[in-house]
Amino acid sequence: MIVRDAGDAWQIVLQTDHAELSGQLARAWTQQGERFASVEIAARRHDDGWAVWERMPGLEPGGERPRNFLDVQVLSHLAFYRAAIAAVTDHDPYAGLLVSMHGAGIYRHRYGRDPGLELTFAGEMKEQVDAFVAEQEADYGRRAAEVGVDEERRWADYELLQAFDRLSLYFCMRDVEGGEAAELDGLRLEPLGAWRVRLEPYPFTGSSARFELLRRVLPKRAWSEDEFREEFFASAPVRTEITIER
Numbered sequence: 393m394i395v396r397d398a399g400d401a402w403q404i405v406l407q408t409d410h411a412e413l414s415g416q417l418a419r420a421w422t423q424q425g426e427r428f429a430s431v432e433i434a435a436r437r438h439d440d441g442w443a444v445w446e447r448m449p450g451l452e453p454g455g456e457r458p459r460n461f462l463d464v465q466v467l468s469h470l471a472f473y474r475a476a477i478a479a480v481t482d483h484d485p486y487a488g489l490l491v492s493m494h495g496a497g498i499y500r501h502r503y504g505r506d507p508g509l510e511l512t513f514a515g516e517m518k519e520q521v522d523a524f525v526a527e528q529e530a531d532y533g534r535r536a537a538e539v540g541v542d543e544e545r546r547w548a549d550y551e552l553l554q555a556f557d558r559l560s561l562y563f564c565m566r567d568v569e570g571g572e573a574a575e576l577d578g579l580r581l582e583p584l585g586a587w588r589v590r591l592e593p594y595p596f597t598g599s600s601a602r603f604e605l606l607r608r609v610l611p612k613r614a615w616s617e618d619e620f621r622e623e624f625f626a627s628a629p630v631r632t633e634i635t636i637e638r
Contacts, residue, residue, distance in 0.1 A: 393449050394564040395460040401609045402458055404624070405564040407442035409606040413560040413634075414438065416603045420596045421556075427541060430486035431549050435556040437483070438491050441476030445469075449624060455614050458624075462510070466517040470524045473498075477528070489535040493550045494557070496528040502554050505577065555579065563587075563605055563634055587634050594638040603634045 394410055396403040415436025418428075425431070442461075445468060450459045473495040481488025493503075499514060499521050501507050514521050536546050558576045566572045569586045582590040606629040615623065 393446060393458055393461060394561070395458045396565055396567070398567070398609065401611050404458055404608045404610065405605065406446050407439040407461060408446065409629075410560050410564050411436055411439040413563065413603060413605050414556040417556045417559055418552075420601050420603070421552075422597055423595055425545065425549065425552075427486055427539075427545065427549060430484050431490065431552050433484045433487035434480065434490035434494070434549075434553050437476070437480050437487065438494050438553065438557065439476070440479060441472030441474075444472045444475070449621060451615060451617055451620055455616060455620070456612070458610075458620065463512045466511060466513050467520060469511065470517075470520060474524070485535065486539040486541060489532065489539065489541075489546070490549055490553050492528045492535070493532065493546075494553055496525045497550070497554070499525050503550075505551070505554060506558070551577065560605075564607070568634075584637065587632055589634075589636055590638070591636050594636075596636065600635055600637045603636070605632045605634055606630070607632055 393407065394405040415432060418432040418435035421428075445464065451457065452459050452463060477488055477492045477495055480491045497503050498509065498511070501509050532546070536543070541549075555577045559579070559581075562568075562574055562576060562581060566574065568583055568589065573583060574581045578593075580592045582592075584590055608624065608627045608629055610623060610627060
């Protein structure tokens with residue numbers, strides 16, 4: 393879950409809903425390479441593993457805040473990411489390779505592209521994290537050769553996947569209504585109003601493009617784990633339209 397403090401409430405976006413927005417962004421993207429169909433699959437499915445954890449979402453100690461995605465227990469994260477990589481690979485081998493790179497990249501600051509990205513408890517599980525990263529990286533070459541993709545194409549498509557992920561996270565993690573600008577992977581986002589931003593350079597057709605994000609808003613209070621889950625799953629998702637303009 394992606395949890396944002398919204399004053400007297402928590403805004404919560406499921407990882408799978410965040411990934412759906414990533415997929416929408418990919419489908420609308422005009423700068424498409426020869427293997428873009430696989431990139432789009434990876435964008436839409438890069439967080440499939442979270443569907444397991446999010447069946448029973450939890451709270452941070454004290455019960456006052458839903459557990460944010462960066463605060464998940466690392467052993468659980470590694471296990472469900474391995475499962476997602478295998479499942480996506482079965483669907484599309486190249487998309488699976490990109491998700492493998494994404495999963496390892498989470499623990500390598502997106503391979504230097506996002507120095508601030510770090511799971512809270514990764515340092516406590518360094519041996520297991522390093523084993524996971526080494527396991528994924530050792531297979532990149534074989535996977536790429538099997539699908540006929542060279543190093544330049546693979547890294548270019550990885551960067552595209554990161555752009556879709558980070559653009560989606562911008563809307564999930566920031567107070568877009570309040571007007572927070574951002575620079576992401578060479579893209580500049582300037583808020584224009586409630587869920588409207590200007591994006592430069594502009595990568596979509598037409599003068600504007602529309603997308604949809606599912607999010608939940610829960611009033612702040614102290615919960616037990618069971619109370620939180622009951623309230624969370626009983627809450628209706630808010631279908632929020634996002635407009636990105638030239």
